[in-house]
Amino acid sequence: MKIxxxxxxxxxxxxxxxxxxxxxxxxxxxxxETGIIRELGHELEGQSVEGKILVFxxxxxxxxxxxQFYAAFKRGHAPQxxxxxxxxxxxxxxxxxxxxxxxxxxxxxxxxxxxNGDFVTINADEGFVDIQKKEPS
Amino acid sequence: MELNxxxxxxxxGKEGRGARKAMEIxxxxxxxxxxxxxxxxxxxxxxxxxxxLMDEGIEWLEDLAAEGTRVTVFTTKNPExxxxxxxxxxxxxMAYQVRQNxxxxxxxxxxxxxxxxxxxxxxxxVPRFGDHIAWASSGSQVFAxxxxxxxxxxxxxxxxxxxxxxxxxxGWGLHLDENRKGELVIDVGRLDLENYxxxxxxxxxxxxxxxxxxxxxxxxxxxxxMAIEEIKGLLYTLTVTGATGLVHxxxxxxxxxxxxxxxxxxxxxxxxxTPSQEEVNHAYLDISxxxxxxxxxxxxxxxxxxxxxxxxxxDLLGDRKVHPETRLWICTSAWxxxxxxxxxxxxxxxxxGVRVVADVGAAxxxxxxxxxxxVRVLAMNSARGSYYAHNLFAMDTWFGSTKECVDSxxxxxxxxxx
Numbered sequence: 001m002k003i004x005x006x007x008x009x010x011x012x013x014x015x016x017x018x019x020x021x022x023x024x025x026x027x028x029x030x031x032x033e034t035g036i037i038r039e040l041g042h043e044l045e046g047q048s049v050e051g052k053i054l055v056f057x058x059x060x061x062x063x064x065x066x067x068q069f070y071a072a073f074k075r076g077h078a079p080q081x082x083x084x085x086x087x088x089x090x091x092x093x094x095x096x097x098x099x100x101x102x103x104x105x106x107x108x109x110x111x112x113x114x115x116n117g118d119f120v121t122i123n124a125d126e127g128f129v130d131i132q133k134k135e136p137s
Numbered sequence: 138m139e140l141n142x143x144x145x146x147x148x149x150g151k152e153g154r155g156a157r158k159a160m161e162i163x164x165x166x167x168x169x170x171x172x173x174x175x176x177x178x179x180x181x182x183x184x185x186x187x188x189x190l191m192d193e194g195i196e197w198l199e200d201l202a203a204e205g206t207r208v209t210v211f212t213t214k215n216p217e218x219x220x221x222x223x224x225x226x227x228x229x230x231m232a233y234q235v236r237q238n239x240x241x242x243x244x245x246x247x248x249x250x251x252x253x254x255x256x257x258x259x260x261x262x263v264p265r266f267g268d269h270i271a272w273a274s275s276g277s278q279v280f281a282x283x284x285x286x287x288x289x290x291x292x293x294x295x296x297x298x299x300x301x302x303x304x305x306x307x308g309w310g311l312h313l314d315e316n317r318k319g320e321l322v323i324d325v326g327r328l329d330l331e332n333y334x335x336x337x338x339x340x341x342x343x344x345x346x347x348x349x350x351x352x353x354x355x356x357x358x359x360x361x362x363m364a365i366e367e368i369k370g371l372l373y374t375l376t377v378t379g380a381t382g383l384v385h386x387x388x389x390x391x392x393x394x395x396x397x398x399x400x401x402x403x404x405x406x407x408x409x410x411t412p413s414q415e416e417v418n419h420a421y422l423d424i425s426x427x428x429x430x431x432x433x434x435x436x437x438x439x440x441x442x443x444x445x446x447x448x449x450x451x452d453l454l455g456d457r458k459v460h461p462e463t464r465l466w467i468c469t470s471a472w473x474x475x476x477x478x479x480x481x482x483x484x485x486x487x488x489x490g491v492r493v494v495a496d497v498g499a500a501x502x503x504x505x506x507x508x509x510x511x512v513r514v515l516a517m518n519s520a521r522g523s524y525y526a527h528n529l530f531a532m533d534t535w536f537g538s539t540k541e542c543v544d545s546x547x548x549x550x551x552x553x554x555x
Binding site: 007008009023027028029032037039040057058059060061062063064065066067068070071074075086087088089091092093094096097 | 170278527
């Protein structure tokens with residue numbers, strides 16, 4: 001299904017969704033050497049965001065997050081695309097400097113429609129997200 | 138977004154490659170938030186040091202500084218990795234010194250004022266009420282908005298540097314009157330605030346940050362004589378577990394002399410929150426990440442200690458000495474260290490086994506080499522420092538009051554809440 005969204009950074013990204021209902025801090029929250037979420041007790045703790053479509057409500061924590069995201073990107077461990085409920089400044093600038101396609105303010109609640117493992121396309125050029133459900137195993 | 142002639146010239150690359158890069162960042166950022174124009178800024182502060190920049194970040198900075206790009210607005214810099222006067226004494230590995238020098242040289246070439254401090258507002262980077270500014274460093278950003286009444290969004294370093302170079306920032310978010318209104322009441326009237334100290338306010342901030350998120354809270358029933366260290370404790374912790382950029386402290390925040398003023402005459406769009414002492418107690422335990430009672434190091438200074446805080450630590454220590462197997466560091470700015478020297482505090486503290494370290498903060502910079510020197514378990518009076526020391530450097534941390542931390546330095550074991 002398709003959901004309309006507002007563009008933060010243009011471009012198209014396709015990949016497997018990884019979904020967090022809690023905010024993410026790139027400084028301290030994500031290891032730039034592996035792309036693994038390392039915040040203690042975070043719902044994605046121990047899971048990698050590398051190459052995925054990362055879905056989360058918004059950013060939090062240190063404003064230095066854009067440096068850590070940039071380092072993760074240069075080392076090949078960043079997500080391919082970002083979907084936020086509301087783009088917080090540190091996450092937005094992280095996507096801008098790495099040209100990572102990013103959308104926010106979807107017309108439907110992304111957590112209702114996007115589950116871990118779904119194949120998601122972000123089309124930030126035209127402003128929509130397309131979701132293909134994971135086959136039930 | 139509307140650009141003036143000079144801004145268009147920058148975007149076209151006629152003012153150099155660095156200015157073009159800076160303007161491209163601001164245009165993309167402004168578009169994302171539907172900013173109509175760029176607003177002139179009077180003050181900039183940038184945050185990142187080597188542990189967060191990593192080698193890729195240094196290269197980014199050097200690339201920006203190439204071809205003589207300069208900041209056009211007064212710009213200060215957050216703490217770095219080590220005390221420049223004590224590289225040998227602190228056994229700073231050469232690999233880190235090389236990286237630090239590269240950052241130092243790139244920032245110097247850009248024209249950044251090399252304060253290496255997160256209390257830059259104590260030494261000259263003081264915006265006025267209503268000024269538009271670009272302050273990275275989430276703690277000082279929320280301080281500027283909430284205590285001074287200057288206007289800054291939660292700008293990452295890349296945006297803040299772009300603002301410093303171009304002299305302007307996209308006008309969105311907290312730069313605009315309509316976005317500075319409170320969104321929910323936090324009534325702290327159920328808490329016994331008369332007996333609260335800075336650590337309690339930090340635990341309160343830790344708990345509330347998770348609930349507040351990116352919204353603008355309006356605190357009611359705070360004591361009007363709240364100490365500045367308590368205000369900082371609350372604000373600096375709210376931005377660790379949350380991402381709020383402005384906090385209305387009724388009776389303290391210039392725009393919030395009353396709750397009505399904080400809401401701009403509108404009803405609060407979100408329901409009221411009334412935290413309980415039980416929730417604050419739980420936060421205390423949540424902040425600490427250690428199970429090991431032996432403390433390798435007590436580290437103060439996230440944010441960097443003011444001269445008053447250094448004096449308080451010296452008083453609490455008294456004639457006692459730091460345990461031989463434990464270190465005690467006070468992280469601060471170069472000018473507070475100078476004051477300590479002048480007032481004899483430095484010598485007194487040294488005699489007790491305490492080291493006053495300039496140009497660093499307790500959250501991140503030094504932990505890179507401290508870990509290599511065998512430090513694992515930290516005791517801190519900063520919830521913010523505890524979060525970053527644990528999550529960025531895998532340190533085990535204890536969180537408590539300044540007194541509990543000083544006592545732990547003397548006994549070598551954690552003396553606070555477990």
